[in-house]
Amino acid sequence: MADTATTTPAKKKVTKPKVPAAHPKYVDMIRAALESLKERGGSSRQAILKYIMANYKVGNDVNSINAHLKMALKNGVKKGALKQAKGTGANMSD
Template identity: 70%
Template sequence: MSAAPVKAKKAAKPKKPSTHPKYSEMIAKAITSLKERGGSSRQAILKHIMANFNVGKDAAAVNAHLKMALKRGVAKGALKQSKGTGASGSFRLGEKKAAPKKVVKAKKPKSPKKKAAKKPAAAGEKKPKAKKAAKPKKAKSPKKAAKPKKAKTPKKAGAKASKPKTKKKSPKKAKAARK
């Protein structure tokens, strides 16, 4: 048997930066420049991106990335879909949410929290039951060796019966016996 030579793994090449902005940014620029009243369609956005950005000549690959970016944009709220579902239909820019202004407050030094003093119970109120202290469990003693069990012997018939059994007569037979 001969050992197969082990192939050395190629060093991972660093990913080169793209020559175009993010798809979300390209979509936003395309929608604003198209200025369509009801929203811009995916096909119109694709044509604008292919003409104005350096994304390559493969329209199918750009379309696939565009579909995913449109779906993500709608899910995040950056885009609003005016018609259709998924990646089809018309798209508009979502409402920009105003960034909440951060108000810087002066922090007060924290003081240790004090426990509230218990109020004495009123005359008519019941006092809460005090918890019982848990009893310490006794340590288990080591188990003794199990004794060998004796072989079972058949029981004698008379040993079990300590009281003699009395038969109850049925009421009909009792009446017949009295007569």
């Protein structure tokens, strides 16, 4: 008797191609929100979140969107793509 475990070829894992998001990058959405809101002292994270949810197809999970927004704000400020008007940190209290 032959051992069937060694003679059968291993199955290859089929991966689905990654589907692009239905919205632009968060940094681009933040820039659009800031330009649209036109507040002199800068816009709040809550106002930016409200604008993004109203104008882009990002889903309905506010917690997930808020987490992505906070990371994008932190990285944008760190890289110099965005300028922080007041405070420190994403919620301005850190």
